[in-house]
Amino acid sequence: MLYTMGMKRKKATPTEKRDALLAEMASLRGLLNGSLVQRYSTCARKNCACHTGRRHGPRLYLAATGEGGQRQTYIPAALAERAAEGVAQGRRLRAIVRELTALNLALMREEAGRG
Numbered sequence: 001m002l003y004t005m006g007m008k009r010k011k012a013t014p015t016e017k018r019d020a021l022l023a024e025m026a027s028l029r030g031l032l033n034g035s036l037v038q039r040y041s042t043c044a045r046k047n048c049a050c051h052t053g054r055r056h057g058p059r060l061y062l063a064a065t066g067e068g069g070q071r072q073t074y075i076p077a078a079l080a081e082r083a084a085e086g087v088a089q090g091r092r093l094r095a096i097v098r099e100l101t102a103l104n105l106a107l108m109r110e111e112a113g114r115g
């Protein structure tokens with residue numbers, strides 16, 4: 001990542017990169033941790049066509065792993081776009097966490113070497 005320093009462009013230091021990632025993290029306010037899955041299902045009405053193979057759907061669900069295992073939450077069609085954006089933000093958050101881990105490990109080693 002490049003930062004504009006006065007008129008010159010300079011490579012960001014690890015500390016500057018970390019600050020930028022932390023700021024980006026704070027902007028991911030719609031994040032959803034999980035993935036979107038489409039499901040077809042049958043209903044409780046005995047005479048419904050869904051029991052003859054024409055199942056209802058596709059319906060959208062957010063699949064997320066929590067403390068009790070995987071959980072699927074129904075997402076109404078009107079919220080599908082927002083959910084997709086949230087899942088993309090969740091993916092970005094996980095990438096940022098990996099980048100921060102690498103940066104912090106490098107900074108820890110650098111600081112230990114200086115001491």
Ligand SMILES: [Zn+2]
Binds near residue numbers: 042043049051
């Ligand atoms: Zn049905």
